[in-house]
Amino acid sequence: MRKKDRRVLRAALRWTAAVVVFAVAGTGTAYGITQMKRTDVPGLATASDGRWDYPKITKPPLPSGSPGPFAPANKANAHYADLRALLLPAPKGAKADASLRGTDGWLPAKAFVAQYADADDRKTLAQKLTDEGLRHIAADGWTTPDGTHTRIYLLQFDTAIAADELFSPGLISYDSPVYALTGAPVTSYDDTVKSEILAGNVKASAYTEDKPYGAEDVRQAYLSAGDTLALVVQSRKGTAKAVPFEQTLTLQSQLLG
Numbered sequence: 001m002r003k004k005d006r007r008v009l010r011a012a013l014r015w016t017a018a019v020v021v022f023a024v025a026g027t028g029t030a031y032g033i034t035q036m037k038r039t040d041v042p043g044l045a046t047a048s049d050g051r052w053d054y055p056k057i058t059k060p061p062l063p064s065g066s067p068g069p070f071a072p073a074n075k076a077n078a079h080y081a082d083l084r085a086l087l088l089p090a091p092k093g094a095k096a097d098a099s100l101r102g103t104d105g106w107l108p109a110k111a112f113v114a115q116y117a118d119a120d121d122r123k124t125l126a127q128k129l130t131d132e133g134l135r136h137i138a139a140d141g142w143t144t145p146d147g148t149h150t151r152i153y154l155l156q157f158d159t160a161i162a163a164d165e166l167f168s169p170g171l172i173s174y175d176s177p178v179y180a181l182t183g184a185p186v187t188s189y190d191d192t193v194k195s196e197i198l199a200g201n202v203k204a205s206a207y208t209e210d211k212p213y214g215a216e217d218v219r220q221a222y223l224s225a226g227d228t229l230a231l232v233v234q235s236r237k238g239t240a241k242a243v244p245f246e247q248t249l250t251l252q253s254q255l256l257g
Contacts, residue, residue, distance in 0.1 A: 049243060050241055050243035050244060051243055051244065051247050052091035052092070052094075052144060052244050052247060052248075053091050053092040053093070054088070054089065054091045054092075054247075054251060055089050055091075055092070057088070057089075057251050057254055057255065059081065059086075059254075059255060060081045060082060060085035060086065061081070062080050062081055063080050063081075066080035067080070069201075069225065069226040069227070069228075069256070069257075070200070070201045070226065070257065076159065076160060076226075076227065077160040077201075077225075077226030077227060078160070078226060078227045079156065079225075079226060079227060079228050079256070083136065083138045083154050083156050083228070084105040084106075084138040086138070086154060086228075086255045086256060087138055087139070087140045087152055087154060087252075087255075088140075088152055088248065088251050088252045088255060090140070090142040090150075091142075091144060093144065093145050094142035094143060094144045094145075094150075095142060095143045096140075096141075096142050097140070097141035097142055097143065097149070097151070099141075100139040100140055100141045100151060100153075101139065101140060102137075102139065105138055106136050106137065106138065107137040107138065107139040107153070108137075109126060109129050109130075109134060109137060110126070111139075112129075112137050112139070112153055112155070113125050113126045113129070115151075115181055115182055115233075116179045116180065116181060116182065117179075117180045117181060117182045117183075117185065118179070118180065121179040121180070124179075125179055128166060128170055129155070129166075132157055132158075132162040132163070132165065132166045132170070133157050133158035133159065133162050134155060134156075134157055135156045135157060135158060136156055137153055137154065137155050137156075138153075138154045138156075139151065139152060139153045139154070140152055144244075146236070146241075147236050147237055147238075148234055148235070148236040148240060148241070148244065149216075149234065149235050149236065150232070150233070150234050150248060151231075151232070151233040151234075152230065152231070152232050152233075152248075152252060153230065153231045153232075154228055154229075154230050154256075155228065155229045155230070155231075156227055156228045157227050157228070157229070158227070159227060160226045160227045162227075163224065163226065163227050163228060163229050164224060166229060167203070167205075167222060167224040167229055168205070168224075171222050171229070172205040172222055174189060174205075175188065175189045176188070176189070176207065177207055177220065177222070181218060181220060181233065183209075183214050183215065183216060183218050183235065184207075184209040184214075184218035184220065185214075186209070186210040187207040187208060187209050187210060187218075187220070188207065188208055188210055189205070189206070189207060190206035190207055190208045190219070190221070192206075192242060192246070193206035193221060193246060193249060197246055197249065197250045197253075198223075198249065198250065198253040198257070199225075199250075199253040199254045199256065199257025200257055201225065201226070201257055202223055202224065202225045202253040202256055202257045203223065203224040203225075204221050204222065204223050204224075204249060204253070205221065205222050206219070206220070206221035206222075206245075206249070207219070207220050207221070208240075209240075213239075215237065216235040216236055216237050216240070217235065217236055217237075217238065217239050217240040218233065218234070218235045218240060219233070219234045219235070219240045219242075219245045220232065220233045220234075221245075221249055223249070223252065223253060223256065225253070225256035225257060226256075228256060230252060230256065232245075232248055232249055232252060234248065
């Protein structure tokens with residue numbers, strides 16, 4: 001073989017080797033990407049589904065010797081933990097609503113009924129709360145960066161029977177609340193809130209505001225858990241989103257259940 005031909009052959013072999021190396025490297029890179037979790041690859045992280053970043057939810061300690069609300073030994077289904085400690089904490093980035101905390105964390109019944117639109121309804125409900133043996137109300141609330149305002153009220157009664165009777169038919173009917181909140185004059189039953197998202201033994205009845213909305217869209221739900229009722233309200237200019245509402249109900253039910 002002539003010297004010139006040998007140089008051409010060596011050059012061809014070098015190019016062939018280079019192509020093989022790059023091909024193998026490219027294959028290795030592609031394999032690595034397909035084996036990585038989607039969230040490990042910058043730019044391919046799964047978009048948020050709208051849930052808020054709540055802190056880890058833990059139930060407060062019970063007084064020594066006291067059972068949980070639905071323990072077999074607790075025939076009265078009473079909550080022995082401090083009711084104020086059963087309120088769901090605010091998610092990350094939320095601004096607290098100090099007006100709901102009342103005195104020493106207890107909200108007067110008058111402040112609770114003030115959120116209902118009709119004066120006669122407020123008077124009737126206030127009397128019902130007294131008749132059913134309302135002990136106290138713990139409340140809290142916050143506003144998240146997207147403008148959603150959340151209010152949570154926990155109402156504890158002398159007995160679970162009294163609380164259950166006030167839950168239904170006292171506060172809810174199947175298709176609408178008995179008393180309309182200010183800003184939500186007409187509502188419909190929210191059948192997307194399923195019992196499966198709630199802690200065991202906790203019942204819920206949820207409602208969405210009918211269009212056209214007022215200044216804000218309002219979502220609301222009543223929860224029943226032994227001797228305690230809860231009202232959760234979320235409102236937002238435009239549309240109050242379903243995902244954080246259901247998330248909030250789920251977590252609050254876990255604290256009560």
